[in-house]
Amino acid sequence: MSTSPEHIVIAGAGIGGLAAALALQRRGIACTVIEAAPRPTVVNASILLQNNTMRVLGELDIGRRTAARGRRVARTSIMSVNGRILTEVKAEDVEGAVGAPALGIHRADLHETLLSQLHYGCLVTGDPVIGFETAAGGVAVYLRSGERLPGRGLVAADGIDSLIRARLHGDRPAVSSGTTCLRGVTETAAERPDEVLEWWGYRLQFGIIPLPDGRSSWFALIPTPAHPVLDPDDRLTFYQRLYRQFPREARDSLAATEPKNTVEFELRHRPWRGGSGAVTLLGDAAHPMLPNLGQGAGQAIEDAAVLARRLDNAASPAAAFRAYEQERRARVRWIQRQAIRMNQIASVPSGPLSTARDAVLRGLPARLERTSVMRMFDGAHT
Numbered sequence: 001m002s003t004s005p006e007h008i009v010i011a012g013a014g015i016g017g018l019a020a021a022l023a024l025q026r027r028g029i030a031c032t033v034i035e036a037a038p039r040p041t042v043v044n045a046s047i048l049l050q051n052n053t054m055r056v057l058g059e060l061d062i063g064r065r066t067a068a069r070g071r072r073v074a075r076t077s078i079m080s081v082n083g084r085i086l087t088e089v090k091a092e093d094v095e096g097a098v099g100a101p102a103l104g105i106h107r108a109d110l111h112e113t114l115l116s117q118l119h120y121g122c123l124v125t126g127d128p129v130i131g132f133e134t135a136a137g138g139v140a141v142y143l144r145s146g147e148r149l150p151g152r153g154l155v156a157a158d159g160i161d162s163l164i165r166a167r168l169h170g171d172r173p174a175v176s177s178g179t180t181c182l183r184g185v186t187e188t189a190a191e192r193p194d195e196v197l198e199w200w201g202y203r204l205q206f207g208i209i210p211l212p213d214g215r216s217s218w219f220a221l222i223p224t225p226a227h228p229v230l231d232p233d234d235r236l237t238f239y240q241r242l243y244r245q246f247p248r249e250a251r252d253s254l255a256a257t258e259p260k261n262t263v264e265f266e267l268r269h270r271p272w273r274g275g276s277g278a279v280t281l282l283g284d285a286a287h288p289m290l291p292n293l294g295q296g297a298g299q300a301i302e303d304a305a306v307l308a309r310r311l312d313n314a315a316s317p318a319a320a321f322r323a324y325e326q327e328r329r330a331r332v333r334w335i336q337r338q339a340i341r342m343n344q345i346a347s348v349p350s351g352p353l354s355t356a357r358d359a360v361l362r363g364l365p366a367r368l369e370r371t372s373v374m375r376m377f378d379g380a381h382t
């Protein structure tokens, strides 16, 4: 394989790397994506694309195609385990102001949609990046196969355990939030098929995300840092036992799921980091965040759009990368902090505290809630 030294090399073909490649190609900037896995790897789970994310995908001219593969969210509600609404966001209150809907979509469908738009031959799979060097005028990227790829710049989109981040910064591994999440996909539609629903209990949290085509998806959080690896059948039974006090819709979702259609993750995060010279970081490589706001992939997609705009006609990739980092830093850090706060509020460590939390949330004026939601959705300027 050979790439031109004029290319930007992107390490990683997750949502962030693919979105970056698409954003660059839309501006006529040549790039090559290097993926470690033999084919782009997709977890069997859904993802929520919030209104700000869908707006950026619209700007990248892929909004309609994405929407066609997902299910529009008409309402998002957070409830107590007895079904009382704690906070609620209706689509009609934000869609007009943001200019795009929120969407539930299977990750495989999002990946396929992104891949389908890339230029033929720009993706190399099954050959991990194992190192890189910066030199005057660009970078050299080394692959496990022994290949040396020259490029104008390197974008690390290689995820939370990024090798490139480790080489640049040598910083500590990602931090555990002390919570683990089981996600599942069912072959049956949810009872409320166009709503995102969350129930917050005492240290437990269950959510449903809509999917199209008569399917549905859910997530369940438990306050354990690293759950022991169990057989998928035993694991699902374990969660069913923990969630037996939760409302029927949550229990039905667990019961309707094949154990093989579940996947478990410990939730981790780490601080935002930028790059150096002709190397920058993007998506989880730069700012892995807790998923409590459904913004991790959204922020990777916002990164991609800003990066491409900054590279367009820039004096040099290094200058463009620093301008991109400068533009993104404050917003991403703010969202990371909000996600940690949301995780702490959702998993308060005692029964009385969870009762007090519910009372406070129910008492919040709708105006305040809308202001904070709009701040999250509105800060995306690409």
Ligand SMILES: Cc1cc2nc3c(=O)[nH]c(=O)nc-3n(C[C@H](O)[C@H](O)[C@H](O)COP(=O)(O)OP(=O)(O)OC[C@H]3O[C@@H](n4cnc5c(N)ncnc54)[C@H](O)[C@@H]3O)c2cc1C
Pocket (backbone or CB within 6 Å): 011, 012, 013, 014, 015, 016, 017, 034, 035, 036, 037, 040, 041, 046, 047, 048, 049, 050, 127, 128, 129, 130, 157, 158, 159, 160, 162, 163, 181, 183, 265, 267, 282, 283, 284, 285, 289, 291, 293, 294, 295, 296, 297, 298, 299, 300
């Ligand atoms: C439980 C959970 C729920 C979530 N829900 C949502 C949600 O609803 N909405 C949302 O917006 N976000 C959500 N997120 C966050 C979102 O999944 C991530 O932020 C997003 O997938 C990050 O994409 P990425 O491309 O940066 O990284 P990744 O998806 O990790 O992709 C990195 C890619 O790089 C490849 N790679 C790794 N090392 C190398 C190497 N050395 N060389 C080449 N390639 C390499 C990997 O194989 C992989 O393909 C959730 C996360 C979790 C854990």
